[in-house]
Amino acid sequence: MIRAGIIGGSGYTGGELLRLLLFHPHVEVTQITSRGQVGRYVHTVHPNLRGVTTLQFIHPDAVQPCDVLFLCLPHGESAAQMAHYAALAPRIVDLSADFRLNSPELYATWYGGQHPAPDWLARFVYGLPELNREAIRGATHVSGVGCNATALNLALYPLASAGLLGQASVELKVGSSEGGNSPNAGSHHPARSGAVRTYSATRHRHMAEVQMMLGADVAVRFAVTAIEMVRGVHLLAHVDLTAAQAERDIWRLYRGAYRDEPFVRLVASKSGLHRVPEPRIVAGTNYCDIGFELDADGEHLVVIAALDNLGKGAAGSAVQCMNLMHDFDETAGLTFPGIYP
Amino acid sequence: MITNQTANCPECDATLNIPADAMQNELIACADCGAELEIISLDPIELDLAPEVEEDWGE
Numbered sequence: 001m002i003r004a005g006i007i008g009g010s011g012y013t014g015g016e017l018l019r020l021l022l023f024h025p026h027v028e029v030t031q032i033t034s035r036g037q038v039g040r041y042v043h044t045v046h047p048n049l050r051g052v053t054t055l056q057f058i059h060p061d062a063v064q065p066c067d068v069l070f071l072c073l074p075h076g077e078s079a080a081q082m083a084h085y086a087a088l089a090p091r092i093v094d095l096s097a098d099f100r101l102n103s104p105e106l107y108a109t110w111y112g113g114q115h116p117a118p119d120w121l122a123r124f125v126y127g128l129p130e131l132n133r134e135a136i137r138g139a140t141h142v143s144g145v146g147c148n149a150t151a152l153n154l155a156l157y158p159l160a161s162a163g164l165l166g167q168a169s170v171e172l173k174v175g176s177s178e179g180g181n182s183p184n185a186g187s188h189h190p191a192r193s194g195a196v197r198t199y200s201a202t203r204h205r206h207m208a209e210v211q212m213m214l215g216a217d218v219a220v221r222f223a224v225t226a227i228e229m230v231r232g233v234h235l236l237a238h239v240d241l242t243a244a245q246a247e248r249d250i251w252r253l254y255r256g257a258y259r260d261e262p263f264v265r266l267v268a269s270k271s272g273l274h275r276v277p278e279p280r281i282v283a284g285t286n287y288c289d290i291g292f293e294l295d296a297d298g299e300h301l302v303v304i305a306a307l308d309n310l311g312k313g314a315a316g317s318a319v320q321c322m323n324l325m326h327d328f329d330e331t332a333g334l335t336f337p338g339i340y341p
Numbered sequence: 342m343i344t345n346q347t348a349n350c351p352e353c354d355a356t357l358n359i360p361a362d363a364m365q366n367e368l369i370a371c372a373d374c375g376a377e378l379e380i381i382s383l384d385p386i387e388l389d390l391a392p393e394v395e396e397d398w399g400e
Contacts, residue, residue, distance in 0.1 A: 248352065
């Protein structure tokens, strides 16, 4: 049993991480911090955990050494305090964007300004197990992943790696929890409820992670639209293939890429009500569902993917990485299949 | 000993187990793509897409 701490545990990602770790067979969560909630039981902030744990939030200055720390801090804060936290735990999973990109120049381009701890960048590996498993296995410092980037990377990787991705134009529909738990004018109920609000129609920051994993010159454009949903990312990509394919070729390609992946499911069914991926089906899980439909010409492929931004897009992938870092069963603590309807 | 045979789905190329007691014209479903398939021949095993009534998606 290893001892884990969560830094910045009052947010949505911290809460999801705690929910997963409390049922992990090899982990005991010994501490969770929040500057604003010191002394309060965690169930006062994460009500689904009432009766599951008696943990109380502590101040970050009170953190004791442990085996692994999960940092769920706002972007920029992890990097500024990395030396402090690294002295408290031999292994760190940082769920912020601070250590996702592998160079300070890339960070400056997409996040603006100087990286607060450039010397630490090379010590982190990118935490997407499906595309970076061997680097994560045994690593001591692993970054989190962007939720939208994860949907894009997993949906398009088989095509990119096979040289079939000509041009992809992608629309991502996302839930309100992507915006975190700090309210603002845009998240105020009268403004947010019923919204179909496009933001970052160009130059979304997660493009950096897509270029890092699929290639700097990958021909992908995407826009993000906030819709009436709390959890979830729905990706729909119109892809121009570089060569005409048959549907069974696409099946072979995606099956070859993900046949052995425990958390990627291919959903392109000819029957039933849910024939292609839907965010609702994967809410609360660590699954990314990927489906497709090939146009009659064999050159226009529509790829559809769904994941939970707090699950596979954040806390779920972080736990999956922790499992690999500690040589645990990769699926430990992550097998919840979701609820339906 | 009677053993199951395998065949590939004509739609997605998944490998399907065909029960040893399968009959010609029997319908089976592909677990991967959900296609409903008809066993049109037993020796050798041949599968084809079964006619299917499309669901009304509101069009």
